[in-house]
Structure formats: C-alpha cells, structure tokens
Amino acid sequence: MKLTAVYYTMRKFSNQSRILLSFLPVIVLCIIFSEPANATNSIVDINHPVYEYLQRLEAKGFIRDLRLYSRPNTREEIGELLVLTYRASEAGENLTRYDRQRLLKYLQEFDAYRLFEGYEAKQGENHLVRYSHQNWRFTGDVMADLSNRLQSNNAPYPVIGFGGEMRGSYYPSGESNSSITGYLRWLTFVEFTEDTTYGEFGAEEGRAYTVRDGVLNSNRIRTGIFWESNLGRISYLHDTPKWGRGRIAGLQIGGAAPEFDLLHYAGWFGKLRFTFLMGKLNSNYGQRFLGGHRLEWQPVRWLQFSVGETVIYGDSTNARGIEYTYLNPFIPYTAAEMNVGDRDNNTGAIGFTAFLRDKVTIYGEALFDDFVFNKSFTEYFANKWAGLLGFYWIDPIDIPGSSVTFEYVRIEPWVYTHVDRVNIYRHFGTSLGYPLKPNSDRTLLALDKGFGRRWNITGTVMHSRHGAGDFEQSHDHPASVPYVPEKSFLQGALTRETKTSLGIRYEFMQSSYVRGTYIYTSRTGESAFQQAIIGLSLNY
Numbered sequence: 001m002k003l004t005a006v007y008y009t010m011r012k013f014s015n016q017s018r019i020l021l022s023f024l025p026v027i028v029l030c031i032i033f034s035e036p037a038n039a040t041n042s043i044v045d046i047n048h049p050v051y052e053y054l055q056r057l058e059a060k061g062f063i064r065d066l067r068l069y070s071r072p073n074t075r076e077e078i079g080e081l082l083v084l085t086y087r088a089s090e091a092g093e094n095l096t097r098y099d100r101q102r103l104l105k106y107l108q109e110f111d112a113y114r115l116f117e118g119y120e121a122k123q124g125e126n127h128l129v130r131y132s133h134q135n136w137r138f139t140g141d142v143m144a145d146l147s148n149r150l151q152s153n154n155a156p157y158p159v160i161g162f163g164g165e166m167r168g169s170y171y172p173s174g175e176s177n178s179s180i181t182g183y184l185r186w187l188t189f190v191e192f193t194e195d196t197t198y199g200e201f202g203a204e205e206g207r208a209y210t211v212r213d214g215v216l217n218s219n220r221i222r223t224g225i226f227w228e229s230n231l232g233r234i235s236y237l238h239d240t241p242k243w244g245r246g247r248i249a250g251l252q253i254g255g256a257a258p259e260f261d262l263l264h265y266a267g268w269f270g271k272l273r274f275t276f277l278m279g280k281l282n283s284n285y286g287q288r289f290l291g292g293h294r295l296e297w298q299p300v301r302w303l304q305f306s307v308g309e310t311v312i313y314g315d316s317t318n319a320r321g322i323e324y325t326y327l328n329p330f331i332p333y334t335a336a337e338m339n340v341g342d343r344d345n346n347t348g349a350i351g352f353t354a355f356l357r358d359k360v361t362i363y364g365e366a367l368f369d370d371f372v373f374n375k376s377f378t379e380y381f382a383n384k385w386a387g388l389l390g391f392y393w394i395d396p397i398d399i400p401g402s403s404v405t406f407e408y409v410r411i412e413p414w415v416y417t418h419v420d421r422v423n424i425y426r427h428f429g430t431s432l433g434y435p436l437k438p439n440s441d442r443t444l445l446a447l448d449k450g451f452g453r454r455w456n457i458t459g460t461v462m463h464s465r466h467g468a469g470d471f472e473q474s475h476d477h478p479a480s481v482p483y484v485p486e487k488s489f490l491q492g493a494l495t496r497e498t499k500t501s502l503g504i505r506y507e508f509m510q511s512s513y514v515r516g517t518y519i520y521t522s523r524t525g526e527s528a529f530q531q532a533i534i535g536l537s538l539n540y
Contacts, residue, residue, distance in 0.1 A: 040137040042167040042183035043224060043235075044078055046071040046242045046255050049456070050110070052448070053102050054081055056403065059361045059394040062088045062095075066273040066296040066304060069353075070266060071242045071255070074228060076179070079112035098401035098450060105453045109510055126510055128540055138168040145187055147535035161220075163187035165539070178229040185223065191216040204284045204429040207258055222259055232267030232274075241277060243294055243308060244351055244365050244388075247405050247446060249434045251367040251386050252308050252349040253277075253292060256435040257427040262290075265329065271298045276329040278322075281427040286316035288422055290432065291326040291333065306351040306365075309333045312432075313344035314422040345369075345423040347433075359394035367433065369415045369425075381487045386411040386434065401450035413439040413487045417473045424471050431471070439469035439490060454507045462499045468492020495524040511539040 044050065051071070057063050062085045067077055085103060089095045095103060107113055111125045129140035145161035167183035193216050209218035224237030241262065242255025249256045262279035273296040281288040294308035311326055311333040325336045333346045351365040369384035377383050390407040415438045416425035425432050436442060442464040449457045467490035503517040515535045522528040 040139045040167045041074055041076050041169045041179050041181040041228070042165075042185075043072045043222065043226075043237065043239055044075055045222070046240055050078055050106050053099075053106060054078075054085075055361075055392070056099065056394055057085050057103075059355065059359050059392060060099075061355070064298065064301050064304075064355070066298055067266075067268065069243065069245055069304075069306070070273060070275045070294055070296065072237075072239055074181075074226070074233065075110050076228060078106075079110040082107050082110060082112045096395070096400045098452070101453045102450070126540065135171045136168070137171075139166070141165045141540055142538070143185070143187060143540075144538040145189075145535065147533060150532045150534075152529045152531075157191070159189055159191045161187040161189040163220075180225075180227050182225040183223060184221070186219060186221045189216075189218045189220065191218075204426075206429045208282075208428070220259070226264075232265060235262075235264040237262055237264055241292075243275075243292075243349075244306070245353060245363045245390065246365070246388055246409070246434065247390065247407050247444060249431075251365050251388055251409075251434050252310055252347060253294075254431060254433045254435060257430040257432050260290075260427055272296065274329075278327060281312075281314075281432075283314065283422060283424075283426075285422040285424075286314050287318050287320065288312065288314035288427075289322060289326075290427075293329065293333070302355040304353040306349075308349045308351075309346060310432075311337065311344050311346040312418070312423045312425055313340075314420075316420075316422050343420065343423075345418040345420075345425060347425075361392040361394075362390070363392070364389045367415070376486075378489070379486050381414065384412055384415045384417075386415050388434070399449070403448045405444070405446040405448075407444040408441070409434055409436065409444075410441040410489070411436050411438055412489060413467070413469050413491065414473060416471060417469075421472070426471055436464065437466055437470055438473070439492070440464060440466040441490070456505045458501075458503045458505075460499075460501045460503075462497075464497045464499075465490060466495050466497075497521065497523045509538075509540070513537045 051068065054063065054068055058065070058068065063081055065081055065084075067073055067081070082103065086107065089103075109125055127139040127141055129138075131138040142164045143162070145159075147159045149157040149159075151157070163186040165183070165185040167181065169179050169181045171179050193211060193214055207218055209216055222237075222239045224235055224239055226233055226235035226237070238259050238261050240255055240257065240259050241253050241264065242250060243253040244250025246254070260279050260281055262277050265274075265276045267274050275292070275294040277290070277292045279290040281290055290310060290312055292308065292310040294306060296304065296306045298304045309332065313323060313326070314320065323340050325331065325340055326333065328336070334348070337344050337346055347367055347369050349365060349367045351363070353361060353363040355361050365388040367386040369386075370382045371385065372380060372382050375383060377385075386409070388407065388409045390405065393404045395402055396404050411434060416431060416433055417438060418424055442462055444460065444462045446458065446460045451457075469492065499519060499521045501517060501519045503515065505513050505515045507513050513536070515537070517531075517533045519531040519533070520528065521531075
C-alpha cells in the first residue's frame with residue numbers, strides 16, 4: 001500500500017473543493033456557539049446504529065416492536081421505542097452499564113427527553129440552525145463525508161462529500177402524536193479519476209454520475225414529506241426502504257439499492273403492522289415500477305411472523321405507465337397480475353423471529369419468485385426461491401456490549417430474473433433484494449463489541465459461492481428458449497470468495513464519526529487483495 005494519501009488528496013483537490021473547505025472555520029464557530037433546538041421529525045437512515053442498539057434491547061426483552069423490521073422509521077418512532085426501553089428497565093437500573101450509557105446517548109440524540117416531565121431544552125439534540133414558533137419546528141445542519149481508500153498496487157482514492165440537512169415539522173395539536181414533516185438530506189460527492197473524458201452513465205451502472213476533466217461528481221439525496229398520526233404514516237419519499245432482519249439485507253426489499261421515489265404507508269394496529277409502497281425505479285430498458293405489501297404479526301411476546309409480496313412491472317416503450325390495479329393496497333398481486341396481462345414479476349415472502357432465553361434470537365425468511373407445486377422444489381427451473389436463516393446472540397459469555405451474528409443465505413438459479421428485461425428485480429443496477437447474484441449462497445459470521453458511548457469494533461467473515469447466472473438472463477432464460485426443465489444449485493463454473501474485514505468507529509461528537517476499515521479478499525482464480533478505508537463523517 002502507498003502511504004502518500006494526504007499529499008495525493010490535497011494535490012488533486014479541485015477548485016470547487018478548496019472553496020468548500022474555506023467555509024470550515026465558519027462551521028466550527030457555529031458549532032461552538034449554537035445550542036440545542038426543539039424537536040423536529042424526519043426519516044431515520046435505515047443504517048443508523050440506533051437500529052443495532054434497539055435490536056440488542058429487543059433480544060434482552062425490554063421492548064418487542066414490529067416497527068424495527070419494515071424500515072424506514074421516523075425520529076418520533078425511534079424516540080418512543082427508546083422511552084419504552086427506559087421505562088421497561090425501571091429508569092435504566094436493570095440495564096448493563098454499556099446499554100445504559102447508549103440509552104442515555106440516544107435519548108438525547110433523538111430528543112426523546114422531551115417525552116418526560118421536567119424536560120429542558122439543553123437536553124435535546126444540537127443543531128446549527130433552529131427556529132420554533134408555536135406549533136412549528138425547523139432545524140438546519142451541515143454535513144461532510146471525507147474518505148480515502150488505499151488498495152494493493154493502486155494509488156489512493158479520495159472521496160469528498162459536502163451537503164446538509166433541513167427538516168421542518170408542524171404539530172397541529174401541539175403534541176407529538178400528530179405531525180406533518182418535510183425533510184431534505186443531501187451530499188454532493190467529488191472523486192478523482194484518471195478519466196479526462198465527459199460522460200453520463202446509464203441507470204444500470206450502479207448510480208448516476210458524471211466525469212469531467214478527471215473529476216467524478218455524484219449526489220446522494222434523501223428527501224420527503226409525510227403525515228404521521230394515530231392512524232399511521234403516509235409519505236412521499238425519495239429514500240431507501242428495508243424489510244426483514246437480515247444483517248446485510250433482506251430477501252424481498254433488501255435496503256441495499258440506492259434511493260428511489262416512493263409512496264409509502266405504514267400503520268400499526270395492536271399486534272399487527274401493515275406496510276404498502278409504490279415506487280419508480282431506474283432502468284435502461286424502459287419504465288420500471290415497484291409495488292409492495294407487507295403484514296407483520298406478533299401473536300405472543302416471543303414470536304413474530306411476516307408475510308409480504310412485491311411486483312416489478314414496466315414497459316420498454318415507456319407507454320404503459322402506472323398500473324392503477326397495483327395501487328390498491330388490499331388486492332393480492334398474484335391475482336392483480338392476471339388482470340393486467342400476466343407479464344410482470346411478482347414475489348412472495350414469509351418470515352419469522354423467535355426470541356429465546358439467554359439473549360438469543362433466531363430468525364428466517366423465505367422468498368418465492370416463482371413456484372410450481374407439482375414440480376420438484378430443487379430441480380424444476382420455475383421453482384425460483386431464496387432462503388435466509390440467522391442466529392443472534394447478545395452478550396455471549398457475559399461480555400457486555402458484545403454480540404455474535406451468524407447467517408446463511410441461499411439464492412437459487414434465476415431468482416430475481418424475468419423473461420422481459422424491464423422487469424428485472426433491480427434499481428440502478430443493484431438488487432432490490434439481497435445483493436447476491438442468482439445461483440449463489442453466503443455464510444456470514446459477525447462479531448460486534450461496543451465500548452461506552454462512543455467506540456465500536458466489528459469483525460466480519462463472509463464466504464460466498466456463485467455458479468453460472470446473472471440478473472441479465474432474460475435472453476437465455478429457460479422460459480424463452482428450448483430447454484430441459486431442470487436446474488442444479490451452483491451449476492456451471494463455480495467461483496468462491498472469502499472476505500474478512502475489521503472496522504472501528506469512534507463518535508467524537510453527536511452523529512459525527514471517525515471510521516476505519518481493513519478488508520482482505522480472496523477469490524477463485526485471482527490474487528488476494530487488501531483494502532484500507534479511512535473516513536470522517538460530520539453532521540451538525
């Protein structure tokens with residue numbers, strides 16, 4: 001590895017980046033002299049570490065809530081769960097020192113202290129800009145993300161992102177159980193390449209970006225407006241949803257794909273939670289849309305079930321548009337598809353979570369892309385299914401702040417594919433489900449350890465296998481050419497990959513982190529390579 005990262009980064013800075021950096025002293029002064037603000041609501045990023053913490057508390061029995069597994073959630077929802085934990089643990093006395101420290105930290109970060117009597121403004125979240133008037137709340141923040149990747153036999157690869165967040169909430173009754181919220185969170189990224197040409201890449205390239213004079217520009221934007229009340233939450237968002245408990249992703253709505261525009265509803269009714277979404281996806285092959293229903297049920301405190309369905313549909317001529325039948329949140333997509341021509345790609349999924357004694361959670365999910373009951377489950381080509389089984393153990397052998405996760409994922413041949421390319425189960429070239437190609441499996445072991453309020457260390461080992469096949473199989477899919485209706489898992493040339501990583505994260509200020517990751521990867525037929533990624537995330 002080359003160790004000239006700092007020099008290389010500064011030498012390659014564009015004029016735009018230097019101008020942005022010149023504002024750093026102003027930002028620092030604002031941070032020093034600003035004070036906490038009253039609460040505003042917004043959508044919480046599906047990868048925020050607070051989710052990991054709430055899963056710990058759920059495994060220990062302090063809370064049990066269906067809302068954690070049909071993300072995204074709002075700040076109000078997360079705050080309510082934190083308060084429920086505080087009260088269930090007798091004001092935190094029954095928590096370990098580590099869990100109590102984290103609880104107090106997140107109560108402040110999500111401004112949940114205001115749900116207690118005697119709340120004082122100084123106990124809330126910090127913001128750069130704040131304004132409140134009667135039932136209105138507004139906050140504004142600046143954000144930055146700086147990282148540098150060092151890889152074997154390659155020059156350092158710096159990435160610089162600058163942006164901010166604005167959010168405003170209106171509480172008609174002056175209370176938190178009903179609100180109207182709008183938010184915008186954006187980061188503009190600058191990367192340096194050796195490419196001096198100008199180009200705009202298509203939707204199957206993984207993300208939209210442009211290259212000009214050796215500088216690659218891209219944006220990450222999360223925004224939306226939603227109304228939340230006792231009847232649930234209805235939203236219009238440009239964000240990323242995630243369904244299920246999978247460590248990396250779920251099988252049906254995995255959360256690994258970039259943001260997209262979606263209409264979203266989430267309602268909870270006692271032991272039931274219902275989610276509906278309709279989204280517009282990006283594709284080079286024409287218009288592509290997503291519809292989804294999910295119902296979750298907790299019959300007893302230690303057991304949860306879920307059932308979900310999705311449909312991908314579109315038209316390569318861009319003339320079809322939205323199917324209004326799929327906008328009905330109650331009609332099953334299997335029946336609806338027949339009424340619109342039987343030409344779309346729908347999936348069904350079932351899942352469970354069981355909370356056992358000794359802080360152990362077992363969970364699983366099964367996805368059915370296509371299914372024929374009177375044919376072989378493992379050999380017939382049209383029986384396209386995937387499975388995920390996981391084991392989660394909190395504080396093993398009484399090590400506080402630690403956890404062990406073990407998962408196995410199997411994706412049969414042709415899962416997520418479709419005869420018509422426009423209906424492939426992808427967005428911006430990334431799987432909407434689990435981020436593995438069809439005809440693959442993965443075994444994952446992850447060890448996590450937290451230290452106090454600020455330090456986290458994570459070690460992960462993933463072993464993946466992949467046979468023949470890809471998402472882009474429409475031209476040679478067995479349904480479109482003469483075929484022998486049989487399949488074999490991991491058929492074709494087999495490749496294996498083992499990836500070992502160690503990550504360290506330190507939160508030096510509320511929602512701001514220094515992070516470092518080391519990754520060692522070995523793959524069939526290739527030389528092993530190493531990566532080291534260092535980064536800084538600022539949010540104030």
